Amino acid sequence: MDIDNIESWPSITLEVEGPLVSHFFLLLQQGVTIRSRTGCSVASFLREEIGADIETIKRIQSVILDGSPVDDLESAVIKDGSVLALSAAMPGLVGATLRRGGTYSSFRSGITYHETQEECVRGEGLVQIKIFNLLMAELGPRLLQKGVIISSEDFIRFATGQSQDFWQGCRRITLDGKPLDAGELQDTAWLSGKGQIFLSVSSDKARA
Amino acid sequence: MDKILRIDMGADGGPKTSSVPLGQYAGFGGRAMTSAIVSKEVPPLCHPLGAENKLVIAPGLLSGTASAMSGRISVGGKSPLTGGIKEANSGGQPSQVLARLGYAAIVLEGKPKNNDLYKVFINKDGVKISVDNSLKMLPNYDLVAKMKAEYGEKICCISIGPAGEMKMASATVAFTDMELRPTRHAGRGGLGAVMGSKGVKVIVLDDTIVRGSTPGSPAVTMQMRVPKDPEKFKDANKRFVDGLKSHAVTGQGLPAYGTNVLTNILNEVGGYPTYNFKQGRFDGASKISGETQAETEKTRGANPTHGCHRGCVIQCSGTYNDKDGHYLTKQPEYETVWAHGGNCGISDLDKIAMMDFLDDNYGIDTIEMGATIAVAMDAGLAKFGDADAAIQMIHEVGKGTHLGRILGSGAAVTGKAYGVERVPVVKGQAMPAYDPRAVQGIGVTYATSPMGADHTAGYAVAQNVLKVGGDVNALKPEGQVELSRNLQIATAAIDSTGMCLFIAFAVLDQPDTFQALLDLLNSFYGMNLTADGVTDLGKKVLTMERDFNAKAGFTAAQDRLPEYFKSEKFAPHNVTFGVKDEDLDKVFNW
Ligand code: SF4
Numbered sequence: 118m119d120i121d122n123i124e125s126w127p128s129i130t131l132e133v134e135g136p137l138v139s140h141f142f143l144l145l146q147q148g149v150t151i152r153s154r155t156g157c158s159v160a161s162f163l164r165e166e167i168g169a170d171i172e173t174i175k176r177i178q179s180v181i182l183d184g185s186p187v188d189d190l191e192s193a194v195i196k197d198g199s200v201l202a203l204s205a206a207m208p209g210l211v212g213a214t215l216r217r218g219g220t221y222s223s224f225r226s227g228i229t230y231h232e233t234q235e236e237c238v239r240g241e242g243l244v245q246i247k248i249f250n251l252l253m254a255e256l257g258p259r260l261l262q263k264g265v266i267i268s269s270e271d272f273i274r275f276a277t278g279q280s281q282d283f284w285q286g287c288r289r290i291t292l293d294g295k296p297l298d299a300g301e302l303q304d305t306a307w308l309s310g311k312g313q314i315f316l317s318v319s320s321d322k323a324r325a
Numbered sequence: 326m327d328k329i330l331r332i333d334m335g336a337d338g339g340p341k342t343s344s345v346p347l348g349q350y351a352g353f354g355g356r357a358m359t360s361a362i363v364s365k366e367v368p369p370l371c372h373p374l375g376a377e378n379k380l381v382i383a384p385g386l387l388s389g390t391a392s393a394m395s396g397r398i399s400v401g402g403k404s405p406l407t408g409g410i411k412e413a414n415s416g417g418q419p420s421q422v423l424a425r426l427g428y429a430a431i432v433l434e435g436k437p438k439n440n441d442l443y444k445v446f447i448n449k450d451g452v453k454i455s456v457d458n459s460l461k462m463l464p465n466y467d468l469v470a471k472m473k474a475e476y477g478e479k480i481c482c483i484s485i486g487p488a489g490e491m492k493m494a495s496a497t498v499a500f501t502d503m504e505l506r507p508t509r510h511a512g513r514g515g516l517g518a519v520m521g522s523k524g525v526k527v528i529v530l531d532d533t534i535v536r537g538s539t540p541g542s543p544a545v546t547m548q549m550r551v552p553k554d555p556e557k558f559k560d561a562n563k564r565f566v567d568g569l570k571s572h573a574v575t576g577q578g579l580p581a582y583g584t585n586v587l588t589n590i591l592n593e594v595g596g597y598p599t600y601n602f603k604q605g606r607f608d609g610a611s612k613i614s615g616e617t618q619a620e621t622e623k624t625r626g627a628n629p630t631h632g633c634h635r636g637c638v639i640q641c642s643g644t645y646n647d648k649d650g651h652y653l654t655k656q657p658e659y660e661t662v663w664a665h666g667g668n669c670g671i672s673d674l675d676k677i678a679m680m681d682f683l684d685d686n687y688g689i690d691t692i693e694m695g696a697t698i699a700v701a702m703d704a705g706l707a708k709f710g711d712a713d714a715a716i717q718m719i720h721e722v723g724k725g726t727h728l729g730r731i732l733g734s735g736a737a738v739t740g741k742a743y744g745v746e747r748v749p750v751v752k753g754q755a756m757p758a759y760d761p762r763a764v765q766g767i768g769v770t771y772a773t774s775p776m777g778a779d780h781t782a783g784y785a786v787a788q789n790v791l792k793v794g795g796d797v798n799a800l801k802p803e804g805q806v807e808l809s810r811n812l813q814i815a816t817a818a819i820d821s822t823g824m825c826l827f828i829a830f831a832v833l834d835q836p837d838t839f840q841a842l843l844d845l846l847n848s849f850y851g852m853n854l855t856a857d858g859v860t861d862l863g864k865k866v867l868t869m870e871r872d873f874n875a876k877a878g879f880t881a882a883q884d885r886l887p888e889y890f891k892s893e894k895f896a897p898h899n900v901t902f903g904v905k906d907e908d909l910d911k912v913f914n915w
């Protein structure tokens with residue numbers, strides 16, 4: 118994924134009835150990409166890019182950066198190309214093991230995240246975010262409203278999996294700023310092979 | 326719960342029952358009860374399917390009371406799979422009902438002299454045992470339907486499927502849920518084969534009594550067991566339930582998604598054993614995650630939040646409907662979805678749900694079966710990802726074909742039969758869904774648990790609550806050994822209460838909830854159990870189990886992971902299991 122081409126990607130916006138935003142949550146568990154500041158700590162990324170407040174951050178019990186559980190949100194650094202996964206508290210001993218800074222963190226010391234970068238290179242880049250379980254409803258609406266990048270194939274799979282009820286609940290759709298009706302978006306053939314698309318979803322939930 | 330029901334299946338003239346006082350087993354419940362009876366009464370060198378082995382079924386200490394979460398039931402015996410002592414526990418209705426009927430345990434002893442198949446019926450009036458060969462080779466769902474037709478809807482059942490009758494080492498003992506479906510299983514270790522060797526197909530429990538003397542008076546269930554101090558008990562139960570409901574895992578995460586919520590995160594950290602433990606990530610994980618599963622269930626009109634027995638306030642279970650909206654199976658748990666899913670390279674939730682149903686119906690342990698299919702796939706019997714071939718293998722087991730007999734004997738036997746080196750077992754039992762190279766502390770428990778590789782063995786209460794063995798410096802390497810020890814002690818104790826182990830998450834984080842649990846036990850029995858007492862109980866249980874295994878011929882050599890976990894690097898982190906043998910040998914030094 119090349120940040121220089123970002124302007125050429127199709128941009129789809131949807132304004133949906135509140136409850137329908139949850140239809141997009143399963144995209145979040147697979148991972149969506151955002152254009153964001155890099156070179157900052159995970160803590161400031163969560164606050165400033167994801168919009169998580171202190172209470173929400175407390176509920177983000179497991180933070181996985183590039184496949185490794187993070188214990189210290191202040192020292193781990195977000196870079197261009199990072200993959201950041203977020204989860205609420207998980208069951209089981211393994212769930213407890215993967216919590217940040219928990220009693221059982223030593224159980225997975227072999228895969229724990231250790232920051233190696235001595236100096237932060239501040240800039241802009243693309244970061245993939247995966248949001249799991251209870252956090253999907255908590256962080257999803259705002260993130261989706263801000264806009265995410267997903268592959269056109271993922272969007273086609275999403276669009277073809279939706280019922281008519283969903284499409285009827287879409288109040289306004291635009292493509293590159295121009296209005297589009299739901300039927301045109303359901304016919305996804307034109308999207309095939311487009312690479313990445315920029316998707317923004319707004320709802321009453323995100324505005325609340 | 327002041328008596329033990331002993332059924333001698335080998336008695337002259339047919340099975341003989343006796344109801345005896347608790348005696349030396351007073352104060353024991355659940356796992357403490359099964360392990361105490363097995364370690365005292367079963368010769369460790371006996372054949373697991375022989376007359377000398379015993380099958381012990383024991384409700385927990387608080388089963389049958391008004392306490393929340395108290396419906397787990399333990400099954401114990403010498404395991405045909407591991408050759409050592411075994412306790413496997415299950416949810417479902419029978420624990421509550423058996424306890425209300427007054428039994429602290431049922432012990433099946435001896436061995437019938439012929440091939441007749443028996444059913445046992447227990448109600449307030451006593452015990453009836455009868456030959457019923459029409460039940461032969463009935464799968465669990467059909468069997469329960471037949472029992473319902475015969476005894477009515479208020480019963481609950483403890484049963485075996487064809488795998489148990491064929492005495493396969495991966496056979497389960499099934500327990501019916503609130504809807505009278507055989508969806509809950511004491512899965513691990515092949516105890517269904519021990520029940521099969523005793524010739525018992527089903528134990529039907531009925532705790533209804535008729536209220537009133539006029540014809541047509543309603544049948545109601547027996548009263549809850551009465552605590553010594555009802556006020557304190559009520560208060561403790563309220564605090565206990567509040568604690569469970571306020572905790573993020575037991576109050577929100579588990580009810581919303583069930584245990585399968587673990588798939589995404591295990592996959593993300595590269596600890597999700599995939600393609601028979603070859604790598605730690607599965608491309609299809611998001612298709613079979615708890616999030617996807619819950620959404621699928623909701624869309625199809627099933628229920629993703631449901632308890633396995635009355636009195637469960639966490640409700641980690643649910644139901645799973647097929648594409649047409651018809652019930653297919655209960656919500657498959659994380660271990661089942663992993664075993665039949667990522668471990669076999671399968672990412673089709675409907676096919677995985679079908680396998681869950683078939684396992685329940687034939688009475689096969691889902692973890693052992695999934696691990697065995699993956700070993701068979703490694704042997705070339707099918708390709709990874711071929712869900713239809715995997716389903717066919719389960720049918721082979723259910724029908725008892727030659728191939729099915731091998732597969733039904735578990736992963737270790739299948740690996741031997743087909744010359745596969747990568748067989749993820751400890752003490753002959755397949756590992757569950759967490760790779761011990763990525764999460765090494767889990768590997769310590771897999772290696773050393775007297776039960777064989779077991780994910781629930783070290784699942785319970787934090788040492789910072791119990792202070793088992795003093796404070797542990799978790800950052801030192803030896804901390805993993807100490808933590809595993811503490812967890813195994815605490816788990817053994819929780820397993821003895823009859824509480825669902827999932828309470829552990831709330832108890833782990835909230836000392837008040839742990840105190841509420843102690844208060845429940847104390848107010849019910851008029852005891853003064855403290856955290857130290859819980860620790861002593863856990864140690865006692867583990868000591869009994871380790872002694873049994875030592876006499877059965879187990880040495881330190883059995884407390885090891887297979888060699889390849891030390892040499893094969895596990896992607897994406899390229900880690901191997903690094904805990905030294907001499908450290909593993911220290912786990913039970915207390
Ligand atoms: S939490 Fe789950 S396993 Fe435990 S009792 Fe409730 S439904 Fe059963």
